[in-house]
Amino acid sequence: MERSFGAIADLISLHAQHTPDHAALADATRTLDYRALDALMDRIAASLQRDGLKAGDAIAICASSSVNYAAVFLGALRAGVAVAPLAPGSTPASLARMIEDADARILFSDASAAEVIGPAKEGGIPRVALDGSQVGRGIDEWLAPAGARPEAVEVQPGWAFNIIYSSGTTGEPKGIVQGHGMRWAHVQRGAKYEYGPDTVTLLSTPLYSNTTLVVFFPTLAFGGCVVLMPKFDALGYLQLAQQRRVTHTMLVPVQYQRLMAHPRFDEHDLSSYRHKFSTSAPFGAALKADVLKRWPGGLVEFYGMTEGGGTCILEAHLNPTKLHTVGRPAEGSDIRLIDEEGNELPRDNTEVAGEVVGHSAGMMTGYHRQPGKTREAEWFDATGKRFIRTGDVGRFDADGFLTLFDRKKDMIISGGFNIYPSDLEAVLRGHAAVADVAVIGVPSEQWGETPVAFVVRREGDATSEDELLQWANAQLGKTQRLARLAFIDELPRSAIGKVLKRELRELVGR
Structure with a gap:
C-alpha cells in the first residue's frame, strides 16, 4: 500500500497466499474465500484471453450484485481488460448505445436484466449468464477448466480500469474512463478508515455505481470480506448487519433516511460498526445528527x-x-x-x-x-x-x-433573482407533513422561471396541498415563493438515490 502504484488484482493473490481460508465475498447463496476467489479470477482471466480479449479491451456487465458479478469484474482486471458495469434499469436503446460506446466484447448478465437486454441477435455480442438463466451461455460452461491460469499481464496505471456510465439524471449517459492509477489512489486511503482483514463491509448499493466501488475495492485490497445485498430493504439490511457483525458500509442518504425511520431500528445491535460512508446525493444535517446519535461508529461523507x-x-x-x-x-x-x-x-x-x-x-x-x-x-x-x-x-x-x-443547472432564475431549490426544500422539510420533497424551476412568462414543489406526504397526514403551499410561502422570501405545490407518492430516484428532476419537469409538462 505504500507503493506509488500497484494492481488491485495482485492483492487478491497475496491474500490467497497468506489468508486462503478467509471469507472474501458473500451473497445470499454462497461465500468465496480468498483461495477460491483467486482461482476463479484466474479462470475468468484465462477465459477472456482464450476468447481473444487482450489488455485494453472491454467487457460489459449488466446484472444485479452477486459473487459471480464481483468475480468477473476482478478477473477481467487481472487480464488488463476494462469493465463497463451497466444498470439493469436502463432502457434497451440506452443499454445498446452504452455497450457499443464501450466497444464491449462480451456481455455478462443475469435474469434481472433479461428484459432490457432482449433476445440474442445473430452476430451480436456474445453473452454469458451469471446466474444459470437463459440470458446467455452459462458461466460454468464458459469458464476455462479448474486450475487454468492466464498469461501474466503487467497492469499499467494509465490503463482503463472501468468505464462508469453517468446515471443519466441529466440526459444521455456519458462513459467516464477511470484508470488503474485512480483506483489505486482510492484504496490507499483505506488505512485511515480502519480497513483490514477483520473488516466486514455490507453493500446494498449496486456494483455498477462508483458509489459502491469506492468501498468495495478498499475492503478487498485490505483483505476484508464484502457482503453483497442485491436489493435494499431497511429491515433486511438491519438483520444482515447484526448477523454478520458488519464494520463498514456505504449507503446513500435516502437509505439512511429509511433506516433511521424504521420502527425496529433501535432493536438491532449495530455496535460492530466502525465507519459508515455516504455520497452521491445531498445529506441533510438533521439526518446526519440522528445517525450520529443512534448508530455507533463514525460517519463519513464523501463529496x-x-x-x-x-x-x-x-x-x-x-x-x-x-x-x-x-x-x-x-x-x-x-x-x-x-x-x-x-x-x-x-x-x-x-x-x-x-x-x-x-x-x-x-x-x-x-x-x-x-x-x-x-x-x-x-x-x-x-x-x-x-x-x-x-x-x-x-x-x-x-x-x-x-x-x-x-x-448550477438546477438553480432557478426568477425575475432576475437566483433561487436555490435546496433552500426551499429545507423550509418544506420543516413541516411535519413532509416526508420527502424536491423543488424544480418551470418556465414562467412573467418571471422567466418559477419554483414548483413536489412533496411526499407523511403517511396518515391530512394536510392539503393548498394548506402546505400557503404555509411554505409564509416562511419564504418574496422572490422565493412557490407557484405550485403537488403531492406525489414517491420522488423518482436513480438506483443510488439521486432525485431525477428531469422526470419531475416532464410531469409538469403533461
Missing part, C-alpha cells in the same frame, strides 16, 4: 464526482458543528471556486458562492469517445493546471469547510 477531480470529506463524528457542510478538501485534492465567466474566486472569500472545480490524482482520463464533452468538463487555472468542473454551486467558510447550495 466528489465519478469523473474525479478532487474530493471533500466530512468526518461528521469529529465535526458535529459542520453537519451542514460536505467537509474540507481531502489530502491531495485542490478544490476551488469559479464565477460565471470562469474566473477563479479568491480563496479567502467566504461571502460569494461559485462553481466548484477540483483537481487530484484521481481524475478521469475523459469521457469515452466524447472529446467535446471532456473539454466542456475541464477548467484550467492560470498555470495550465487541469481541473474538473462539478456543476455544483458552493462556498467555503472561514474554517475551509465547503457548503453546497445546488446544482
